[in-house]
Amino acid sequence: MKKRPDQEFKDYAVKLVVEEGRKMTDVGHELNISSSSLGRWKKDYLERVNPSEEKETHYTPSEVAAMKKKHEKEMAAMKTENEILKKAMHYFTKDHE
Template identity: 45%
Template sequence: MVKHYSSEYKEYVAKMVVEDGRKATDLAFELDLHYSSVNRWVNQYRQKIDAANAPKEYITSSELEALKKQHEKQLKELQEENEILKKAMHIFSKRHM
């Protein structure tokens, strides 16, 4: 007789292997599951995680413009900070002489 498990249960078991570092063989024995089932669930969970973390291959022109604006803003802030540090260094180096 084939047992059917919910997707939540499968993900829970897979998380115990992937995130908690449990051994699939030990976990299968403890939960009275077949090792190949646990192994398959773990592989599916890892693929799901990899797909969620994978970068997009293409970005739209509006996304590109938003990234450009963000980088320009960061660059401007860093340049301002650099100028302030240069002035502070100049002031403090005069005091020690």
Template identity: 40%
Template sequence: MPILQHHDIEFKRYAVKLIVHEGKKRADVAREHGISASTLENWVRNYREDKGDSLFGSGYLTPAEEQHQRDVKRIEELEEEVAILKKAAAFFAKNQE
């Protein structure tokens, strides 16, 4: 069974840069850096599809996806705060009667 390797985003960008910006052949970069050709092809395709914003795989998200996750979390926090404030307002209104 092959061992799965996880490469950090900087390594992926470096490998893609060699192909996209420096014109090196995919097969050469794959061989020189011990990357499977199909994995490298996926990185290049993802880079081109996303215009360089991200390289998918190993849990990496695009900046837009990261922002979306932060926004969703913040919305959930604010909704919880609103619910607490509504309960507090109802409690104090009930006690003033």
């Protein structure tokens, strides 16, 4: 029966890769761990150590186009609003004697 590695051992193996810059395959061979297991441990470790970092999001070209269109529409509305406010400011700051 194989004994499952504890969290301390997993962290040690991952630190060899992350902090010392060693290759996962080399560390895997030395510690008799598969590279895929070490990769999963590394992912889990990085999520625990850096939970505040946002995950990278990937968008399809159609999603990017839709977001661009939405932002352009919002920008046009803001420009119109800004022009109205400028005109109102000029109207109310004039002397009305």
